[in-house]
Amino acid sequence: MTENTNSSTDLRPAFRRESSYPISSAVVSGIYVCLDGLWFLLSGPVVYGIYIGGDMWSADLYPAAVCFVWLVGLFLFRYSGLYDFNAIMAPFGNMAQIIVSCATAFLFLMAVFFSLKVSEDISRVWTFSYASTCVVGIFVTRVIGYVVINHLANIGVFARNVLIVGGGRQAERLLEQLDKEKPRFNNVIGVFDDRHARIGPSVAGIPVLGNLDQMMRFVRSNRVDDIIVTLPWNADERLMSIISRLRELPANIHLGSDLVGFRFPYRPSPNHFIGIPMMQVVKTPLSGWNIVVKWLEDRILSALLILLFAPVLAVVAIAIRLESPGPVIFRQKRYGYNNEIFYIFKFRSMYHGGKVPEKTVQATKDDPRITRVGRFIRKTSLDELPQLFNVLFGDMSLVGPRPHAVDHNEEYGALITGYFARHRVKPGITGWAQINGLRGETDTLEKMEARVRYDTYYSENWSLFFDLQILARTAIVGFVSKNAY
Template sequence: MIASSPPVLIGIARIGDLLIVLIAGWLAYVLRHDTLTMPVAYVAAIGVALALTANAFQVAGLYRFGVVETVGGQLGRIIGGWTAVSLLLLAIGFFSKTSADYSRIWVGIWLGLGFVAIVVFRLGMARRIESWKQSGVMQRNAVVVGAGAQAERLLRYVAEQKSELGVEIVAVFTVRPNAGRRDVLGTPVRGDLNDLLLFLRGNQVQEVMVALPWDDEEQIAEVLTRLREAPVDVTLAPEPLGYRLMERRVRHLGGLPMTVVQEPPLSGWNYVVKGLEDRILSALIIAAISPLLALIALAVRLDSPGPAIFRQQRYGFNNNVFTVFKFRTMRTDMGDARGGAQATRGDPRITRLGAFLRRTSLDELPQLFNVLRGEMSLVGPRPHAVAHNEEYAQLIDQYLGRHKVKPGITGWAQIHGLRGETDTPEKMERRVQYDLYYIDNWSLWLDIRILIRTIFVGFVHKNAY
């Protein structure tokens, strides 16, 4: 049955998403203009949206079966993916100067209708899959070849993950007859390879799991040869180390499967999406707040002698040094180029206007130009002064792991209140832990959550002084 094939269900999800985008765009045009015929420009816009949706949803993880089958695991990803599609469409229209060619009402109806329809479709799929799982329709019967430690480890893992995997191991078989075991962790031993072939003919079995030591190449080769004619999936259970690397991606090196143990946290499409997010949003924000930036710069110049912009060396991606931009908040005759002396409450170096800018985080706004230049991200670990970096790298384990991604204007640590002075190693260690969590769990949706929370809790804080 189609319900027993996760790859088919993933394919249905892909096709369904794209059909919804297509139909929603056409239906929005009909509702707006009361005609069934669409101009070429509108058709082209829908075509671009289809390509963006396919890629954004892939990056958001919406085409993994473990996500498709759960209700709670999809909503946040759908919001993040569809927001990315919407922002990219608006940015393309803005920068290509074609936005005036389209009805704003049509765009609003299309994006709103598309989002609602995708949510309803995906949640409906998840509930249908859940009902199939509960009724046993999606259950895959499997047998295990091997009765040693490898088989015990596999049976224990399948039993622990049974509700998620939908796999039922119905029997165990040995390579040689008279193996001396009647069961493995309660699962009966039904015989040897000859008995296995007979069992496959008379029972509904979809998979044979070979659980033998990998260094026993002769036995594994014999099992695979005997099963070549059986119409079932045949898989090879991992060695003990494999259970610690379950979530790792497999890459092929000239046809040789290689387990990826470590890779940059932002690579491939994730790197592209993060880059587009930074460049597009920073450009739009700068355009929107340019009068405010000019007003603050003028106020800084009038408030105290010195330049409006303060420049300081910071460590960025891969420990490369870059120049960070901020509105100047301190007196020029009491500055600290390396940033070794942190600002404290009531610091005499801070100007009258500077105190307000620091308290409201408005002094950080010029870093939008660092983002536009590709030196920073909107969201990421905050860049620390050179002196602090060198000091804490010696004190805190994995401190330099913060530089595996670009530093950000705001971050996971900042929205959790970890801002301002870090006068003890313990405070810095807590900040580093939040930064490393962000790096290990990055997603577009996480960035959007951080940006939204920054608006409400990230600008003004009691530790910002």
């Protein structure tokens, strides 16, 4: 099936930068929250040590004053929009807002101390010096951050790889806008359109690389961060059809403005497309800080679980070895994130040897290929424990859609619309479908369609709490299943 090709594509543009790290407005905003918070927390003790001397944290009211300014200052910065991406990228234009927000935080501090009748116990010189240090430090930090981000964006380190769907007038206007972007956060790789033969070799200087089918294969083989659909809004049926297909890809999907949108001033939402009118219709669940959270969740918990289950792993391995000859660990090719092939690890539960079938045959009830030990470890899901090493190595996640055999993946991909949307996240040892009873043999198309619906829901609604909920339910009811043979 052409959807699943994993070979390199000859459509890869020569100018594409392989070592880029796509900038995330959420991550940048979080970093600036931390930096501003450090200025609020550290400026007070430093000024105290220089002007008064000694340890500020052992003083009576000064620690409370610093904590108050820290909390109120960050709140006012957030309320004033100073952590919006476009505000971060315009430090000089927001200098007045920084001064006003800092001044307001300190005025609140003075008002509280005055109302409590303790204002005489706080040095006014320290208060004004602390406020001045915060304003200057925060502003200088933002200017330095802007220069660094601007430079890294312009040399391509922070570039996001972008594809355009549609080669009409809307695409031309959008590309003209992107060409004016300063700094250049977005690297437009190419244009794809089913009518590419009529469009010509390029649109506004960007090469036309093929039709929609070729674009699907391209995204499977290359890192693409954003896809922008630039078609007339009155072609709503075609738009819905295209976006429905693009939902399967691990990229943010945006709907570009119709032509009229380029005629009016636009106030953008805080993202990396500064000043360009568009609507986000599909958001990747794992982006920004969510990537870090998921990575930490998988690495930390998988390492702890390997230590916890080490005795069980050893006992199962010995039992398998004693019952029948053959390897203890069974490896099989599976499709993972974005249809990338990896080898999944399992304890061997079947007799080793014999002719390997060309097509994967799922285990059934009373299957003669399964050993006695194998029947027990499959029923209790102990055969899945080696996949903790897949998680530790980064091929899988603790929670996610269960990976299917390669030939099953291709078969069901041709039969079920939206099947590949489950590959927008890494496959998991357990998942939302499994704890809802959809594990084991899928002997009917309806069973697989139900599993895909649950997997797609998970891939589009990921959260740390959702993962923890699934893990907790797996620990309680997920290890034994009447559907697992």
